[in-house]
Amino acid sequence: MRVGVLTGGGDCPGLNAVIRAVVRKGVQDYGYEFIGFRDGWRGPLEGDTMPLDVKAVRGILPRGGTILGSSRTNPIKVDRGIERIRENLGKFEVDALVAIGGEDTLGVATRLHEHDVKVVGVPKTIDNDLNATDYTFGFDTAVNIATEAIDRLHTTAESHRRVLIVEVMGRHAGWIAIHSGMAGGANVILIPEQNFDVEEVCAWVDSRFRTNYAPIIVVAEGAIPLAGQMVTKDQTLDAFGHVKLSGIGDWLASEIEKRTGHEARTTVLGHVQRGGTPTAFDRWLATRFGFHAIDAVNAGEWGRMVALRGTDVVTVPLEAATRELKTVPPALYEEAKVLFG
Amino acid sequence: MRVGVLTGGGDCPGLNAVIRAVVRKGVQDYGYEFIGFRDGWRGPLEGDTMPLDVKAVRGILPRGGTILGSSRTNPIKVDRGIERIRENLGKFEVDALVAIGGEDTLGVATRLHEHDVKVVGVPKTIDNDLNATDYTFGFDTAVNIATEAIDRLHTTAESHRRVLIVEVMGRHAGWIAIHSGMAGGANVILIPEQNFDVEEVCAWVDSRFRTNYAPIIVVAEGAIPLAGQMVTKDQTLDAFGHVKLSGIGDWLASEIEKRTGHEARTTVLGHVQRGGTPTAFDRWLATRFGFHAIDAVNAGEWGRMVALRGTDVVTVPLEAATRELKTVPPALYEEAKVLFG
Amino acid sequence: MRVGVLTGGGDCPGLNAVIRAVVRKGVQDYGYEFIGFRDGWRGPLEGDTMPLDVKAVRGILPRGGTILGSSRTNPIKVDRGIERIRENLGKFEVDALVAIGGEDTLGVATRLHEHDVKVVGVPKTIDNDLNATDYTFGFDTAVNIATEAIDRLHTTAESHRRVLIVEVMGRHAGWIAIHSGMAGGANVILIPEQNFDVEEVCAWVDSRFRTNYAPIIVVAEGAIPLAGQMVTKDQTLDAFGHVKLSGIGDWLASEIEKRTGHEARTTVLGHVQRGGTPTAFDRWLATRFGFHAIDAVNAGEWGRMVALRGTDVVTVPLEAATRELKTVPPALYEEAKVLFG
Amino acid sequence: MRVGVLTGGGDCPGLNAVIRAVVRKGVQDYGYEFIGFRDGWRGPLEGDTMPLDVKAVRGILPRGGTILGSSRTNPIKVDRGIERIRENLGKFEVDALVAIGGEDTLGVATRLHEHDVKVVGVPKTIDNDLNATDYTFGFDTAVNIATEAIDRLHTTAESHRRVLIVEVMGRHAGWIAIHSGMAGGANVILIPEQNFDVEEVCAWVDSRFRTNYAPIIVVAEGAIPLAGQMVTKDQTLDAFGHVKLSGIGDWLASEIEKRTGHEARTTVLGHVQRGGTPTAFDRWLATRFGFHAIDAVNAGEWGRMVALRGTDVVTVPLEAATRELKTVPPALYEEAKVLFG
Structure with a gap:
């Protein structure tokens, strides 16, 4: 049996750990051969491959990125994309595919499965917004990096008595924001799931200053204020007479300065x-995902992907990856709110 | 309502995060007053208390240790221990207790509950060997520290072509060993749940050296070899003519040197x-445990403790903490074995 | 003898370590009493003090920020500022001052010294741009944080084949940029000391991509392009129709995209x-600075400040702090250039 | 010109950074070719080489260990060793050698220089005990690792009210001990340069406990007590009836327990x-050492090695590496003593 492996979509700590586990277990327990496809779906689409054996995966466990490269190439949007992939799989004598990636990558895998390609998926999303699994690898690393930044900002907020805003990843779900905000002791956490009231944020800021401490606000990049609050007419140029696309963090800082009179800065x-290197949890999860993915190949569980449930790794249908976004439940946000202000 | 809080047993990153969450939510949502008991059960036994309010818990979230102090005092083994605690709770007008600790601490809580003391528990074990909960706080921190050490040892093992053995915590369960060993890319992992065969370990060591790499062995402090393998007559004195109690790691190093001829060193x-400071996950879990513990107080769920199930925090009977040890399942150890040698 | 201590200017890891060392050695070796002035020169100006003894400095060694608070209050610009400080020193029976701060703070100290106030200085600049000393505390911490960020960005640059730009501190001197850039393996480093040619930067970017790797550019916030290169007419609005002051990193990203066609992102x-917590080197240096500052008080070396020369801590005149900016020498920048492209 | 490169002696973070800088600058500025000798002097002795070009050094800057391998092979002690090396250098058409290593490695380089081999040295000692240079790479990394460990031990010392002893590297010089001890806030620091009095150590321990805190003791592995204090008759067996060589840390723990009655534990x-990965400072220093070493080759400065003086990299005679050990000066130890107890 010859198994193709590819990684698609955005960078995520743990990708290499999955690849290594798939190959190590596949070779040792099942005697499989492997072939790497470069840059996500571009690899099988264009027939771009690289050797993938035990030697190739030595030493990659702690390394960020992916030795296979990645891309956002979507064969569904390419002329005869699915067909060409099937042809190339045949050409390279690939019996089965392990596709590691997010919603888009696994969406293509689902389509290929419908066209009788033997494929198993490994879910990847740094944002942790995938409903089918408790956690995905990379998320814990992101949360730890954000938490460490918040830790560092606390002392600066204090000494300068400024509002410090940290904008973290999360376009559609506030998981990184709520985890790092709670872990870092943020005074306000704003997430995409709940439109925020700038007035209320300013009230929390004022309340925090009254305790003689300075506030830290963690805001997900996808968070938005209540309808009508984001009207801005006055445009400022930068030091170079240049104007830049900026995000919600910068907008919030300028609003807070305007409304409370306190200095505010965004990171x-x-x-x-x-x-960078994944945390221990992400290496553990990615390694176990890799083991179970190759077990699924061996068991012929085509069209399924691995998932974490409690402390168990299970398999679920590939469609589960794309069916529904996992957002921060209102009850959890209410829990976190106790620490606001 | 006045709530007493205490922390018992060994040090564990996240204790302060629990205390802070209990107090912050208790004050804000329920209007409770708090009193801290010093040094675990010694506090209520001897009536040793400290003030515990929102100000007292400021800034403690990222700090290791416990501001309440800890001890292994067991009132069950003390004359009139349970009775004296009940008297002191009355004297300090304490309506309910939040007891944070491991098997011993929660065992006392169970007994007090049987004597009609209103008590809620928060489970703590750095070893993660508690059956009632998926994870406990402190464990993720310990695993990350061990993993970082293993990362560092890899380069030294290579350059000196030595066997490097890392002895990690885990008297009765190999959770830290198997998590850090898999995350760190160890070549052998030895756990208390499965007696190991020194011959087999040496075979893995030899096999690793044949790949031109040097082996890292992670061994839980409670791991033991097969019956009959640990007969040692020859005693070596140290540089000072002094003899020391040493552990399984040192024993293993000397056996490997003797049997394979390769140099071996133990850390x-x-x-x-x-x-030290807890990881983001441990701060998150400890904070949520604190929130749910004070919710349980508010709901009158006496005799219960908080627990993690998947991503939910639930409550379970206190007895669940002491009923059964959670050990590494054989299937998980088999998974890890793929990477041995 | 009663000694006043204050910290002025921007946040810098190691301030607390200096305070602790001053107090611990002053009490133990010389039997001094201490008094803390709050928020830099605002403290002695307004008579705002706090107790400062061995107990007050316990546990602060590893903590960022300053327990004394800080501000940019400049008594020279305040009516009767110097006079009022002298009055308050008399009122609080302060015999000598230890002033910890940068150019501005030590400038005031110099002026006070001219008015016969007994003052000793400790230099502080995170930018390391002070000519009188080899290094100042806080700099090593900043460089390590920047280097760790660069480490993490490498894998993302690779997997997305993007130009990643890291904007670091340094308005007038490129020390953080050149140290972190060399330590992090950056492909281009831009510093305020040498106006850069955008064309040349783009050539390095292209050259890097030709090796099949993606470039990392480290740019000091104070770096500027050659005259005439920064003409920007086209202004982009952000997602919210809002325009923001942005820095050189953002400008550079947009220029590189325009000129090379490669995607570029700025952090x-x-x-x-x-x-946050200082590195070991910064704690060591700050502690030794504190020891030598109080020795200087004891020796009556008024109007002087401590400084590092090689591995020795010496004292130099306070004016040395403000006399001349220490910039990156052209020869050192040439050294670093070998790694560009 | 073809230049051979080798690394000898113990592992040290930064070795790869030196190799990379030597090769990158040698190729780019001087058009040199390079050849790697494997495992220190074993390489040129046995003619064991590996290719060494710009591609071979890509990505190695942040990695611990050495891609060239290392060993303690000493050709001076080998029959016709020096002669065989000269023959092999001729055979591989090597015009000059860059030898990276400690006292032993550079001692061989000195001997080769006397036999007209064109050799330049780069000093390496994790212990920082080389008189010719202010610092060597690897030392800052070691100090930071030790300091982080001490940080973590503080909270455990407090919660268990135990004496915690940390044994760090340093057979002949106490640099790691005094730097990490001061940075970590240790209560006692013991170094090889000054025999310690166990009675005095116990007095410091008692004094620390009287402040309601628990003591941390940092002891260099080479520290020794006053003559006559280390008489031990009573030998303890370990859990397995086995006896192990143990160090000064374990001895000290047992003495403190015996003399003060306080529990003591050694790490x-x-x-x-x-x-593991070097700190920013060590990468910076190693990179600059590499640059200046290849400059020295280009300048024909045979028989010399690079060294750090203040912030400058200079060259000094190779003999300077072996002439004299750099030990902790008594005055510096007196400085540190202020914090004892």
Whole structure:
């Protein structure tokens, strides 16, 4: 049996750990051969491959990124995309595919499965917004990086008596915001699931200053204020007479300064949240995902993907990956609110 | 309502996060007053208390240890212990207790509950060996510390072509060993749940050296070899003519040297695994445990403790804490074995 | 002898370590009493003090920020400022002052010294741009934080084949940029000392991509392009129709995208560089600075400040702090350039 | 010109950074070719080489260990060792050598220089005990690892009210002990340069407990008590009836328990201090050492090695590496003593 492996979509700590586990177990327990496809679906689409054996995966467990490369190439949107992939799988004598990626990548896997390609999926989303699994690898790393940044900002907020805003990842779900905000002792946490009231945020800010401490606000990049609050006419140029696309964190800082008179500064963590070495939990989860994915190949569980339930790794249908977004439940946000202000 | 809080047993990152969450939510949502008992059960036994309010818990979220102090005092083994505690609770007008601790601490809580003391528990075990909950706080921190140590040892093992053994915590359960071993890419993992065969360990060591790499072995402090393998007559004195109690790691190193001829060195991580700032996950879990514990007080769920199930915090009977040890299941150890050698 | 202590200017890891060392050695070796002035020069100006003894400095060594608070209050710009400080020093029976701060804070100290106030200085600048000393505390921490961010960005740059730009602190000197850039393996480093040519930067970017790797650019916030290169007419609005002051990193990203066609993203590290726990080197240096400052008080070396020369702590005149900016020498920048592209 | 490179002696973070800088600058600025010798002097002795070009050094900057391997092979003690090396250098057409290593490695380099081999040295000692240079790479990493361990042990010492002893590296010099001890806020620091009085240590321990805190003792592995204090007759067997060579930390713990009645525990940090990714400072220093070493080759400065003086990298005669041990000066130890007890 020859198994193809590919990684698609955005960077995520743990991708290499999955690849290594798939290959190590596949070779040792099942005697499989492996072939790597480069840059996500671009690999099988264009027939771009690389050797993938036990030697190739040595030493990659602690490394961020993916030795297979990644891309957002979507064969569904490409002329004869699915067909060409099937042809290339045949050409390279690939019997089964392990596809590691997010909603888009696994969406293609689902389509291929419908066209009788033998495929097993491994879910990947740094945002943790996938309903089928309790957690995905990479999320714990992102939360720890954000928490460490919040830890550092506390002392600066204090000494300068400023509002410090940390903008973290999360376009559609506030998981990184709520986890890092609670872990870092933030005074306000704003998430995409609940439109926020700038007035209320300012009230929390004022209340925090009254305790003689300075507030830290964690805001998910996808958080938005109540309808009508984001009207801005006055445009400021930067030091170079240049104008830039900026995010919710910057907007919030300017609103808070305007409304409370307190200085406010924003730090946008950005890409540092998704690179570098994974935490122990993410390496553990990614490794177990890899083991169970190759077990699923061996068991012929085509069209399924691995998922974490409690402390167990199980398999679920690939469609589960794309069916529904996992958002922060209102009850959990209410829990966190006790610490606001 | 006045609520007493105490922390018992060994150090564990996250204790302060629990205390803070209990007090913050108790004050804000329920208007409770709090009183801290010092040094675990010694506090209520001897009437040793400290003030515990929102101000007292400021800034403690990221700090290791416990502001309440801890001890292994067991009132069950003390003359009139239970009775004296009940008297002191009356004297300090304490209506309910939140007891944070491990098997021993919660065992006392169970007994007090049987004597009509209103008590709610929060489980704590750095070893993660408590059956009632998926994880306990402190464990993730310990695993990350051990994993980081293993990461560092890899390069030294390579350059000196030595066997490096890391002895981690775990007297009765190998959770820290198996998690950090898998996360750190160890070549052998030995746990208390399965007696190991020194011959087999040496075979893995030899096999690893044949790949031109040097092996890392993670051994839980409670791991033991097969019956009959640990006969040692020859005693070595140290540099000072002094003889020391040493552990399984040291024993294993000397056996490997003797049997394979390869140099072997042991690092005993010891107390560094249980101190210092908690990881984001442990702060998150400890904070949520604190919230749900005070909710349980409010709901009158006496004799129960909080527990993690998947991503939910629930309550279970206090007896669940002491009923059964959660050990590493054989199937999980088999999973890990794929990476041995 | 009663000694007043104050910290002025921006946040910097190690301030607490200096305070602790001053107090611990002052009490133990010289039997001094101490008094803390709050918020830099605002403290002695307004007579705002706090107790400062061995107990007050317990546990603060590893903590960022300053227990004394800080401000940018400049008594020279305040009516009768110097006079009022002298009056308050008399009122609180303060015999000598230890002033910890940067150019501004030590400038005031110099002026007070000219007015016969007994003052000793401790230099502080996270930017390391002070000519009188080899290094100042806080700098090593900032460099490590920036380096860790660069480490994480490498894997993301690779997997997305994007230009990643990291904007670090340094308005007038590129020390953080050149140290973290060299330590992090950046492909281009831009510093305020040398105006950069955007064309040349784009050539390095192209050259890097030709090796099949993606480039990381570290840019000091004070770096500027050659005259004439920064003409921008086209202004972009952000997602909210809002326009923001942005920095050199954002400008550079948009220029690189325009000129090379490669995607470019900027991460502005900002305040995370100056908060949180100091590195071992910064704690060591800050502690030794504190020891030598109180020795200088004991020796009556008024109008002087401590400084690092090689591995020795010496004292130099306070004016040395403000006399001249220490910038990155051209020869050092040439050294670093070998790694560009 | 073809330049050979080798790394000898113990593991040390930064070795790869030196190799990378030597090769990158040598290729780019001087057009040199390179050849790697494996495992220190074993490489040129046995003619064991590996390719070494820009591609071979990609990505190694942040990695611990050495891609060239290392060993303690000493050709001086081998029959015709020096002669065989000269023959192999001729055979592989090596014009000059860059030797990276400690006292032993550089001692061989000195001897080769006397036999007209064109050699330049780069000093390496994790212990920082080399007189010719202010610091060597690897030392800052070791100090930070030890300091982080001490940070973590503080909370455990407090909660258990135990004496915690940390044994760090340093056979002949106490640099790691005094730096990490001061940075970590240790209550006692013991170094090889000054025999310690166990009675005095116990007095410090008692004094610390009287402040209601628990003591942390940092002891260099080479520290020794006053003559006559280390007489031990009573030998304890370990749990397995086995006796082990143990170090000064364990001896000290048992003495403190015997003399003060307080529980004492020792953590031996061991190999974790010398592996893994280097700190920013060590990467910076190692990179600059590499640059200046290849500059020295280009300048024909045979028989010299690079060294740090203040913030400058200079060259000094190779003999300077072996001439004299750099030990902790008594005055510095007196400084640190202020914090004891």
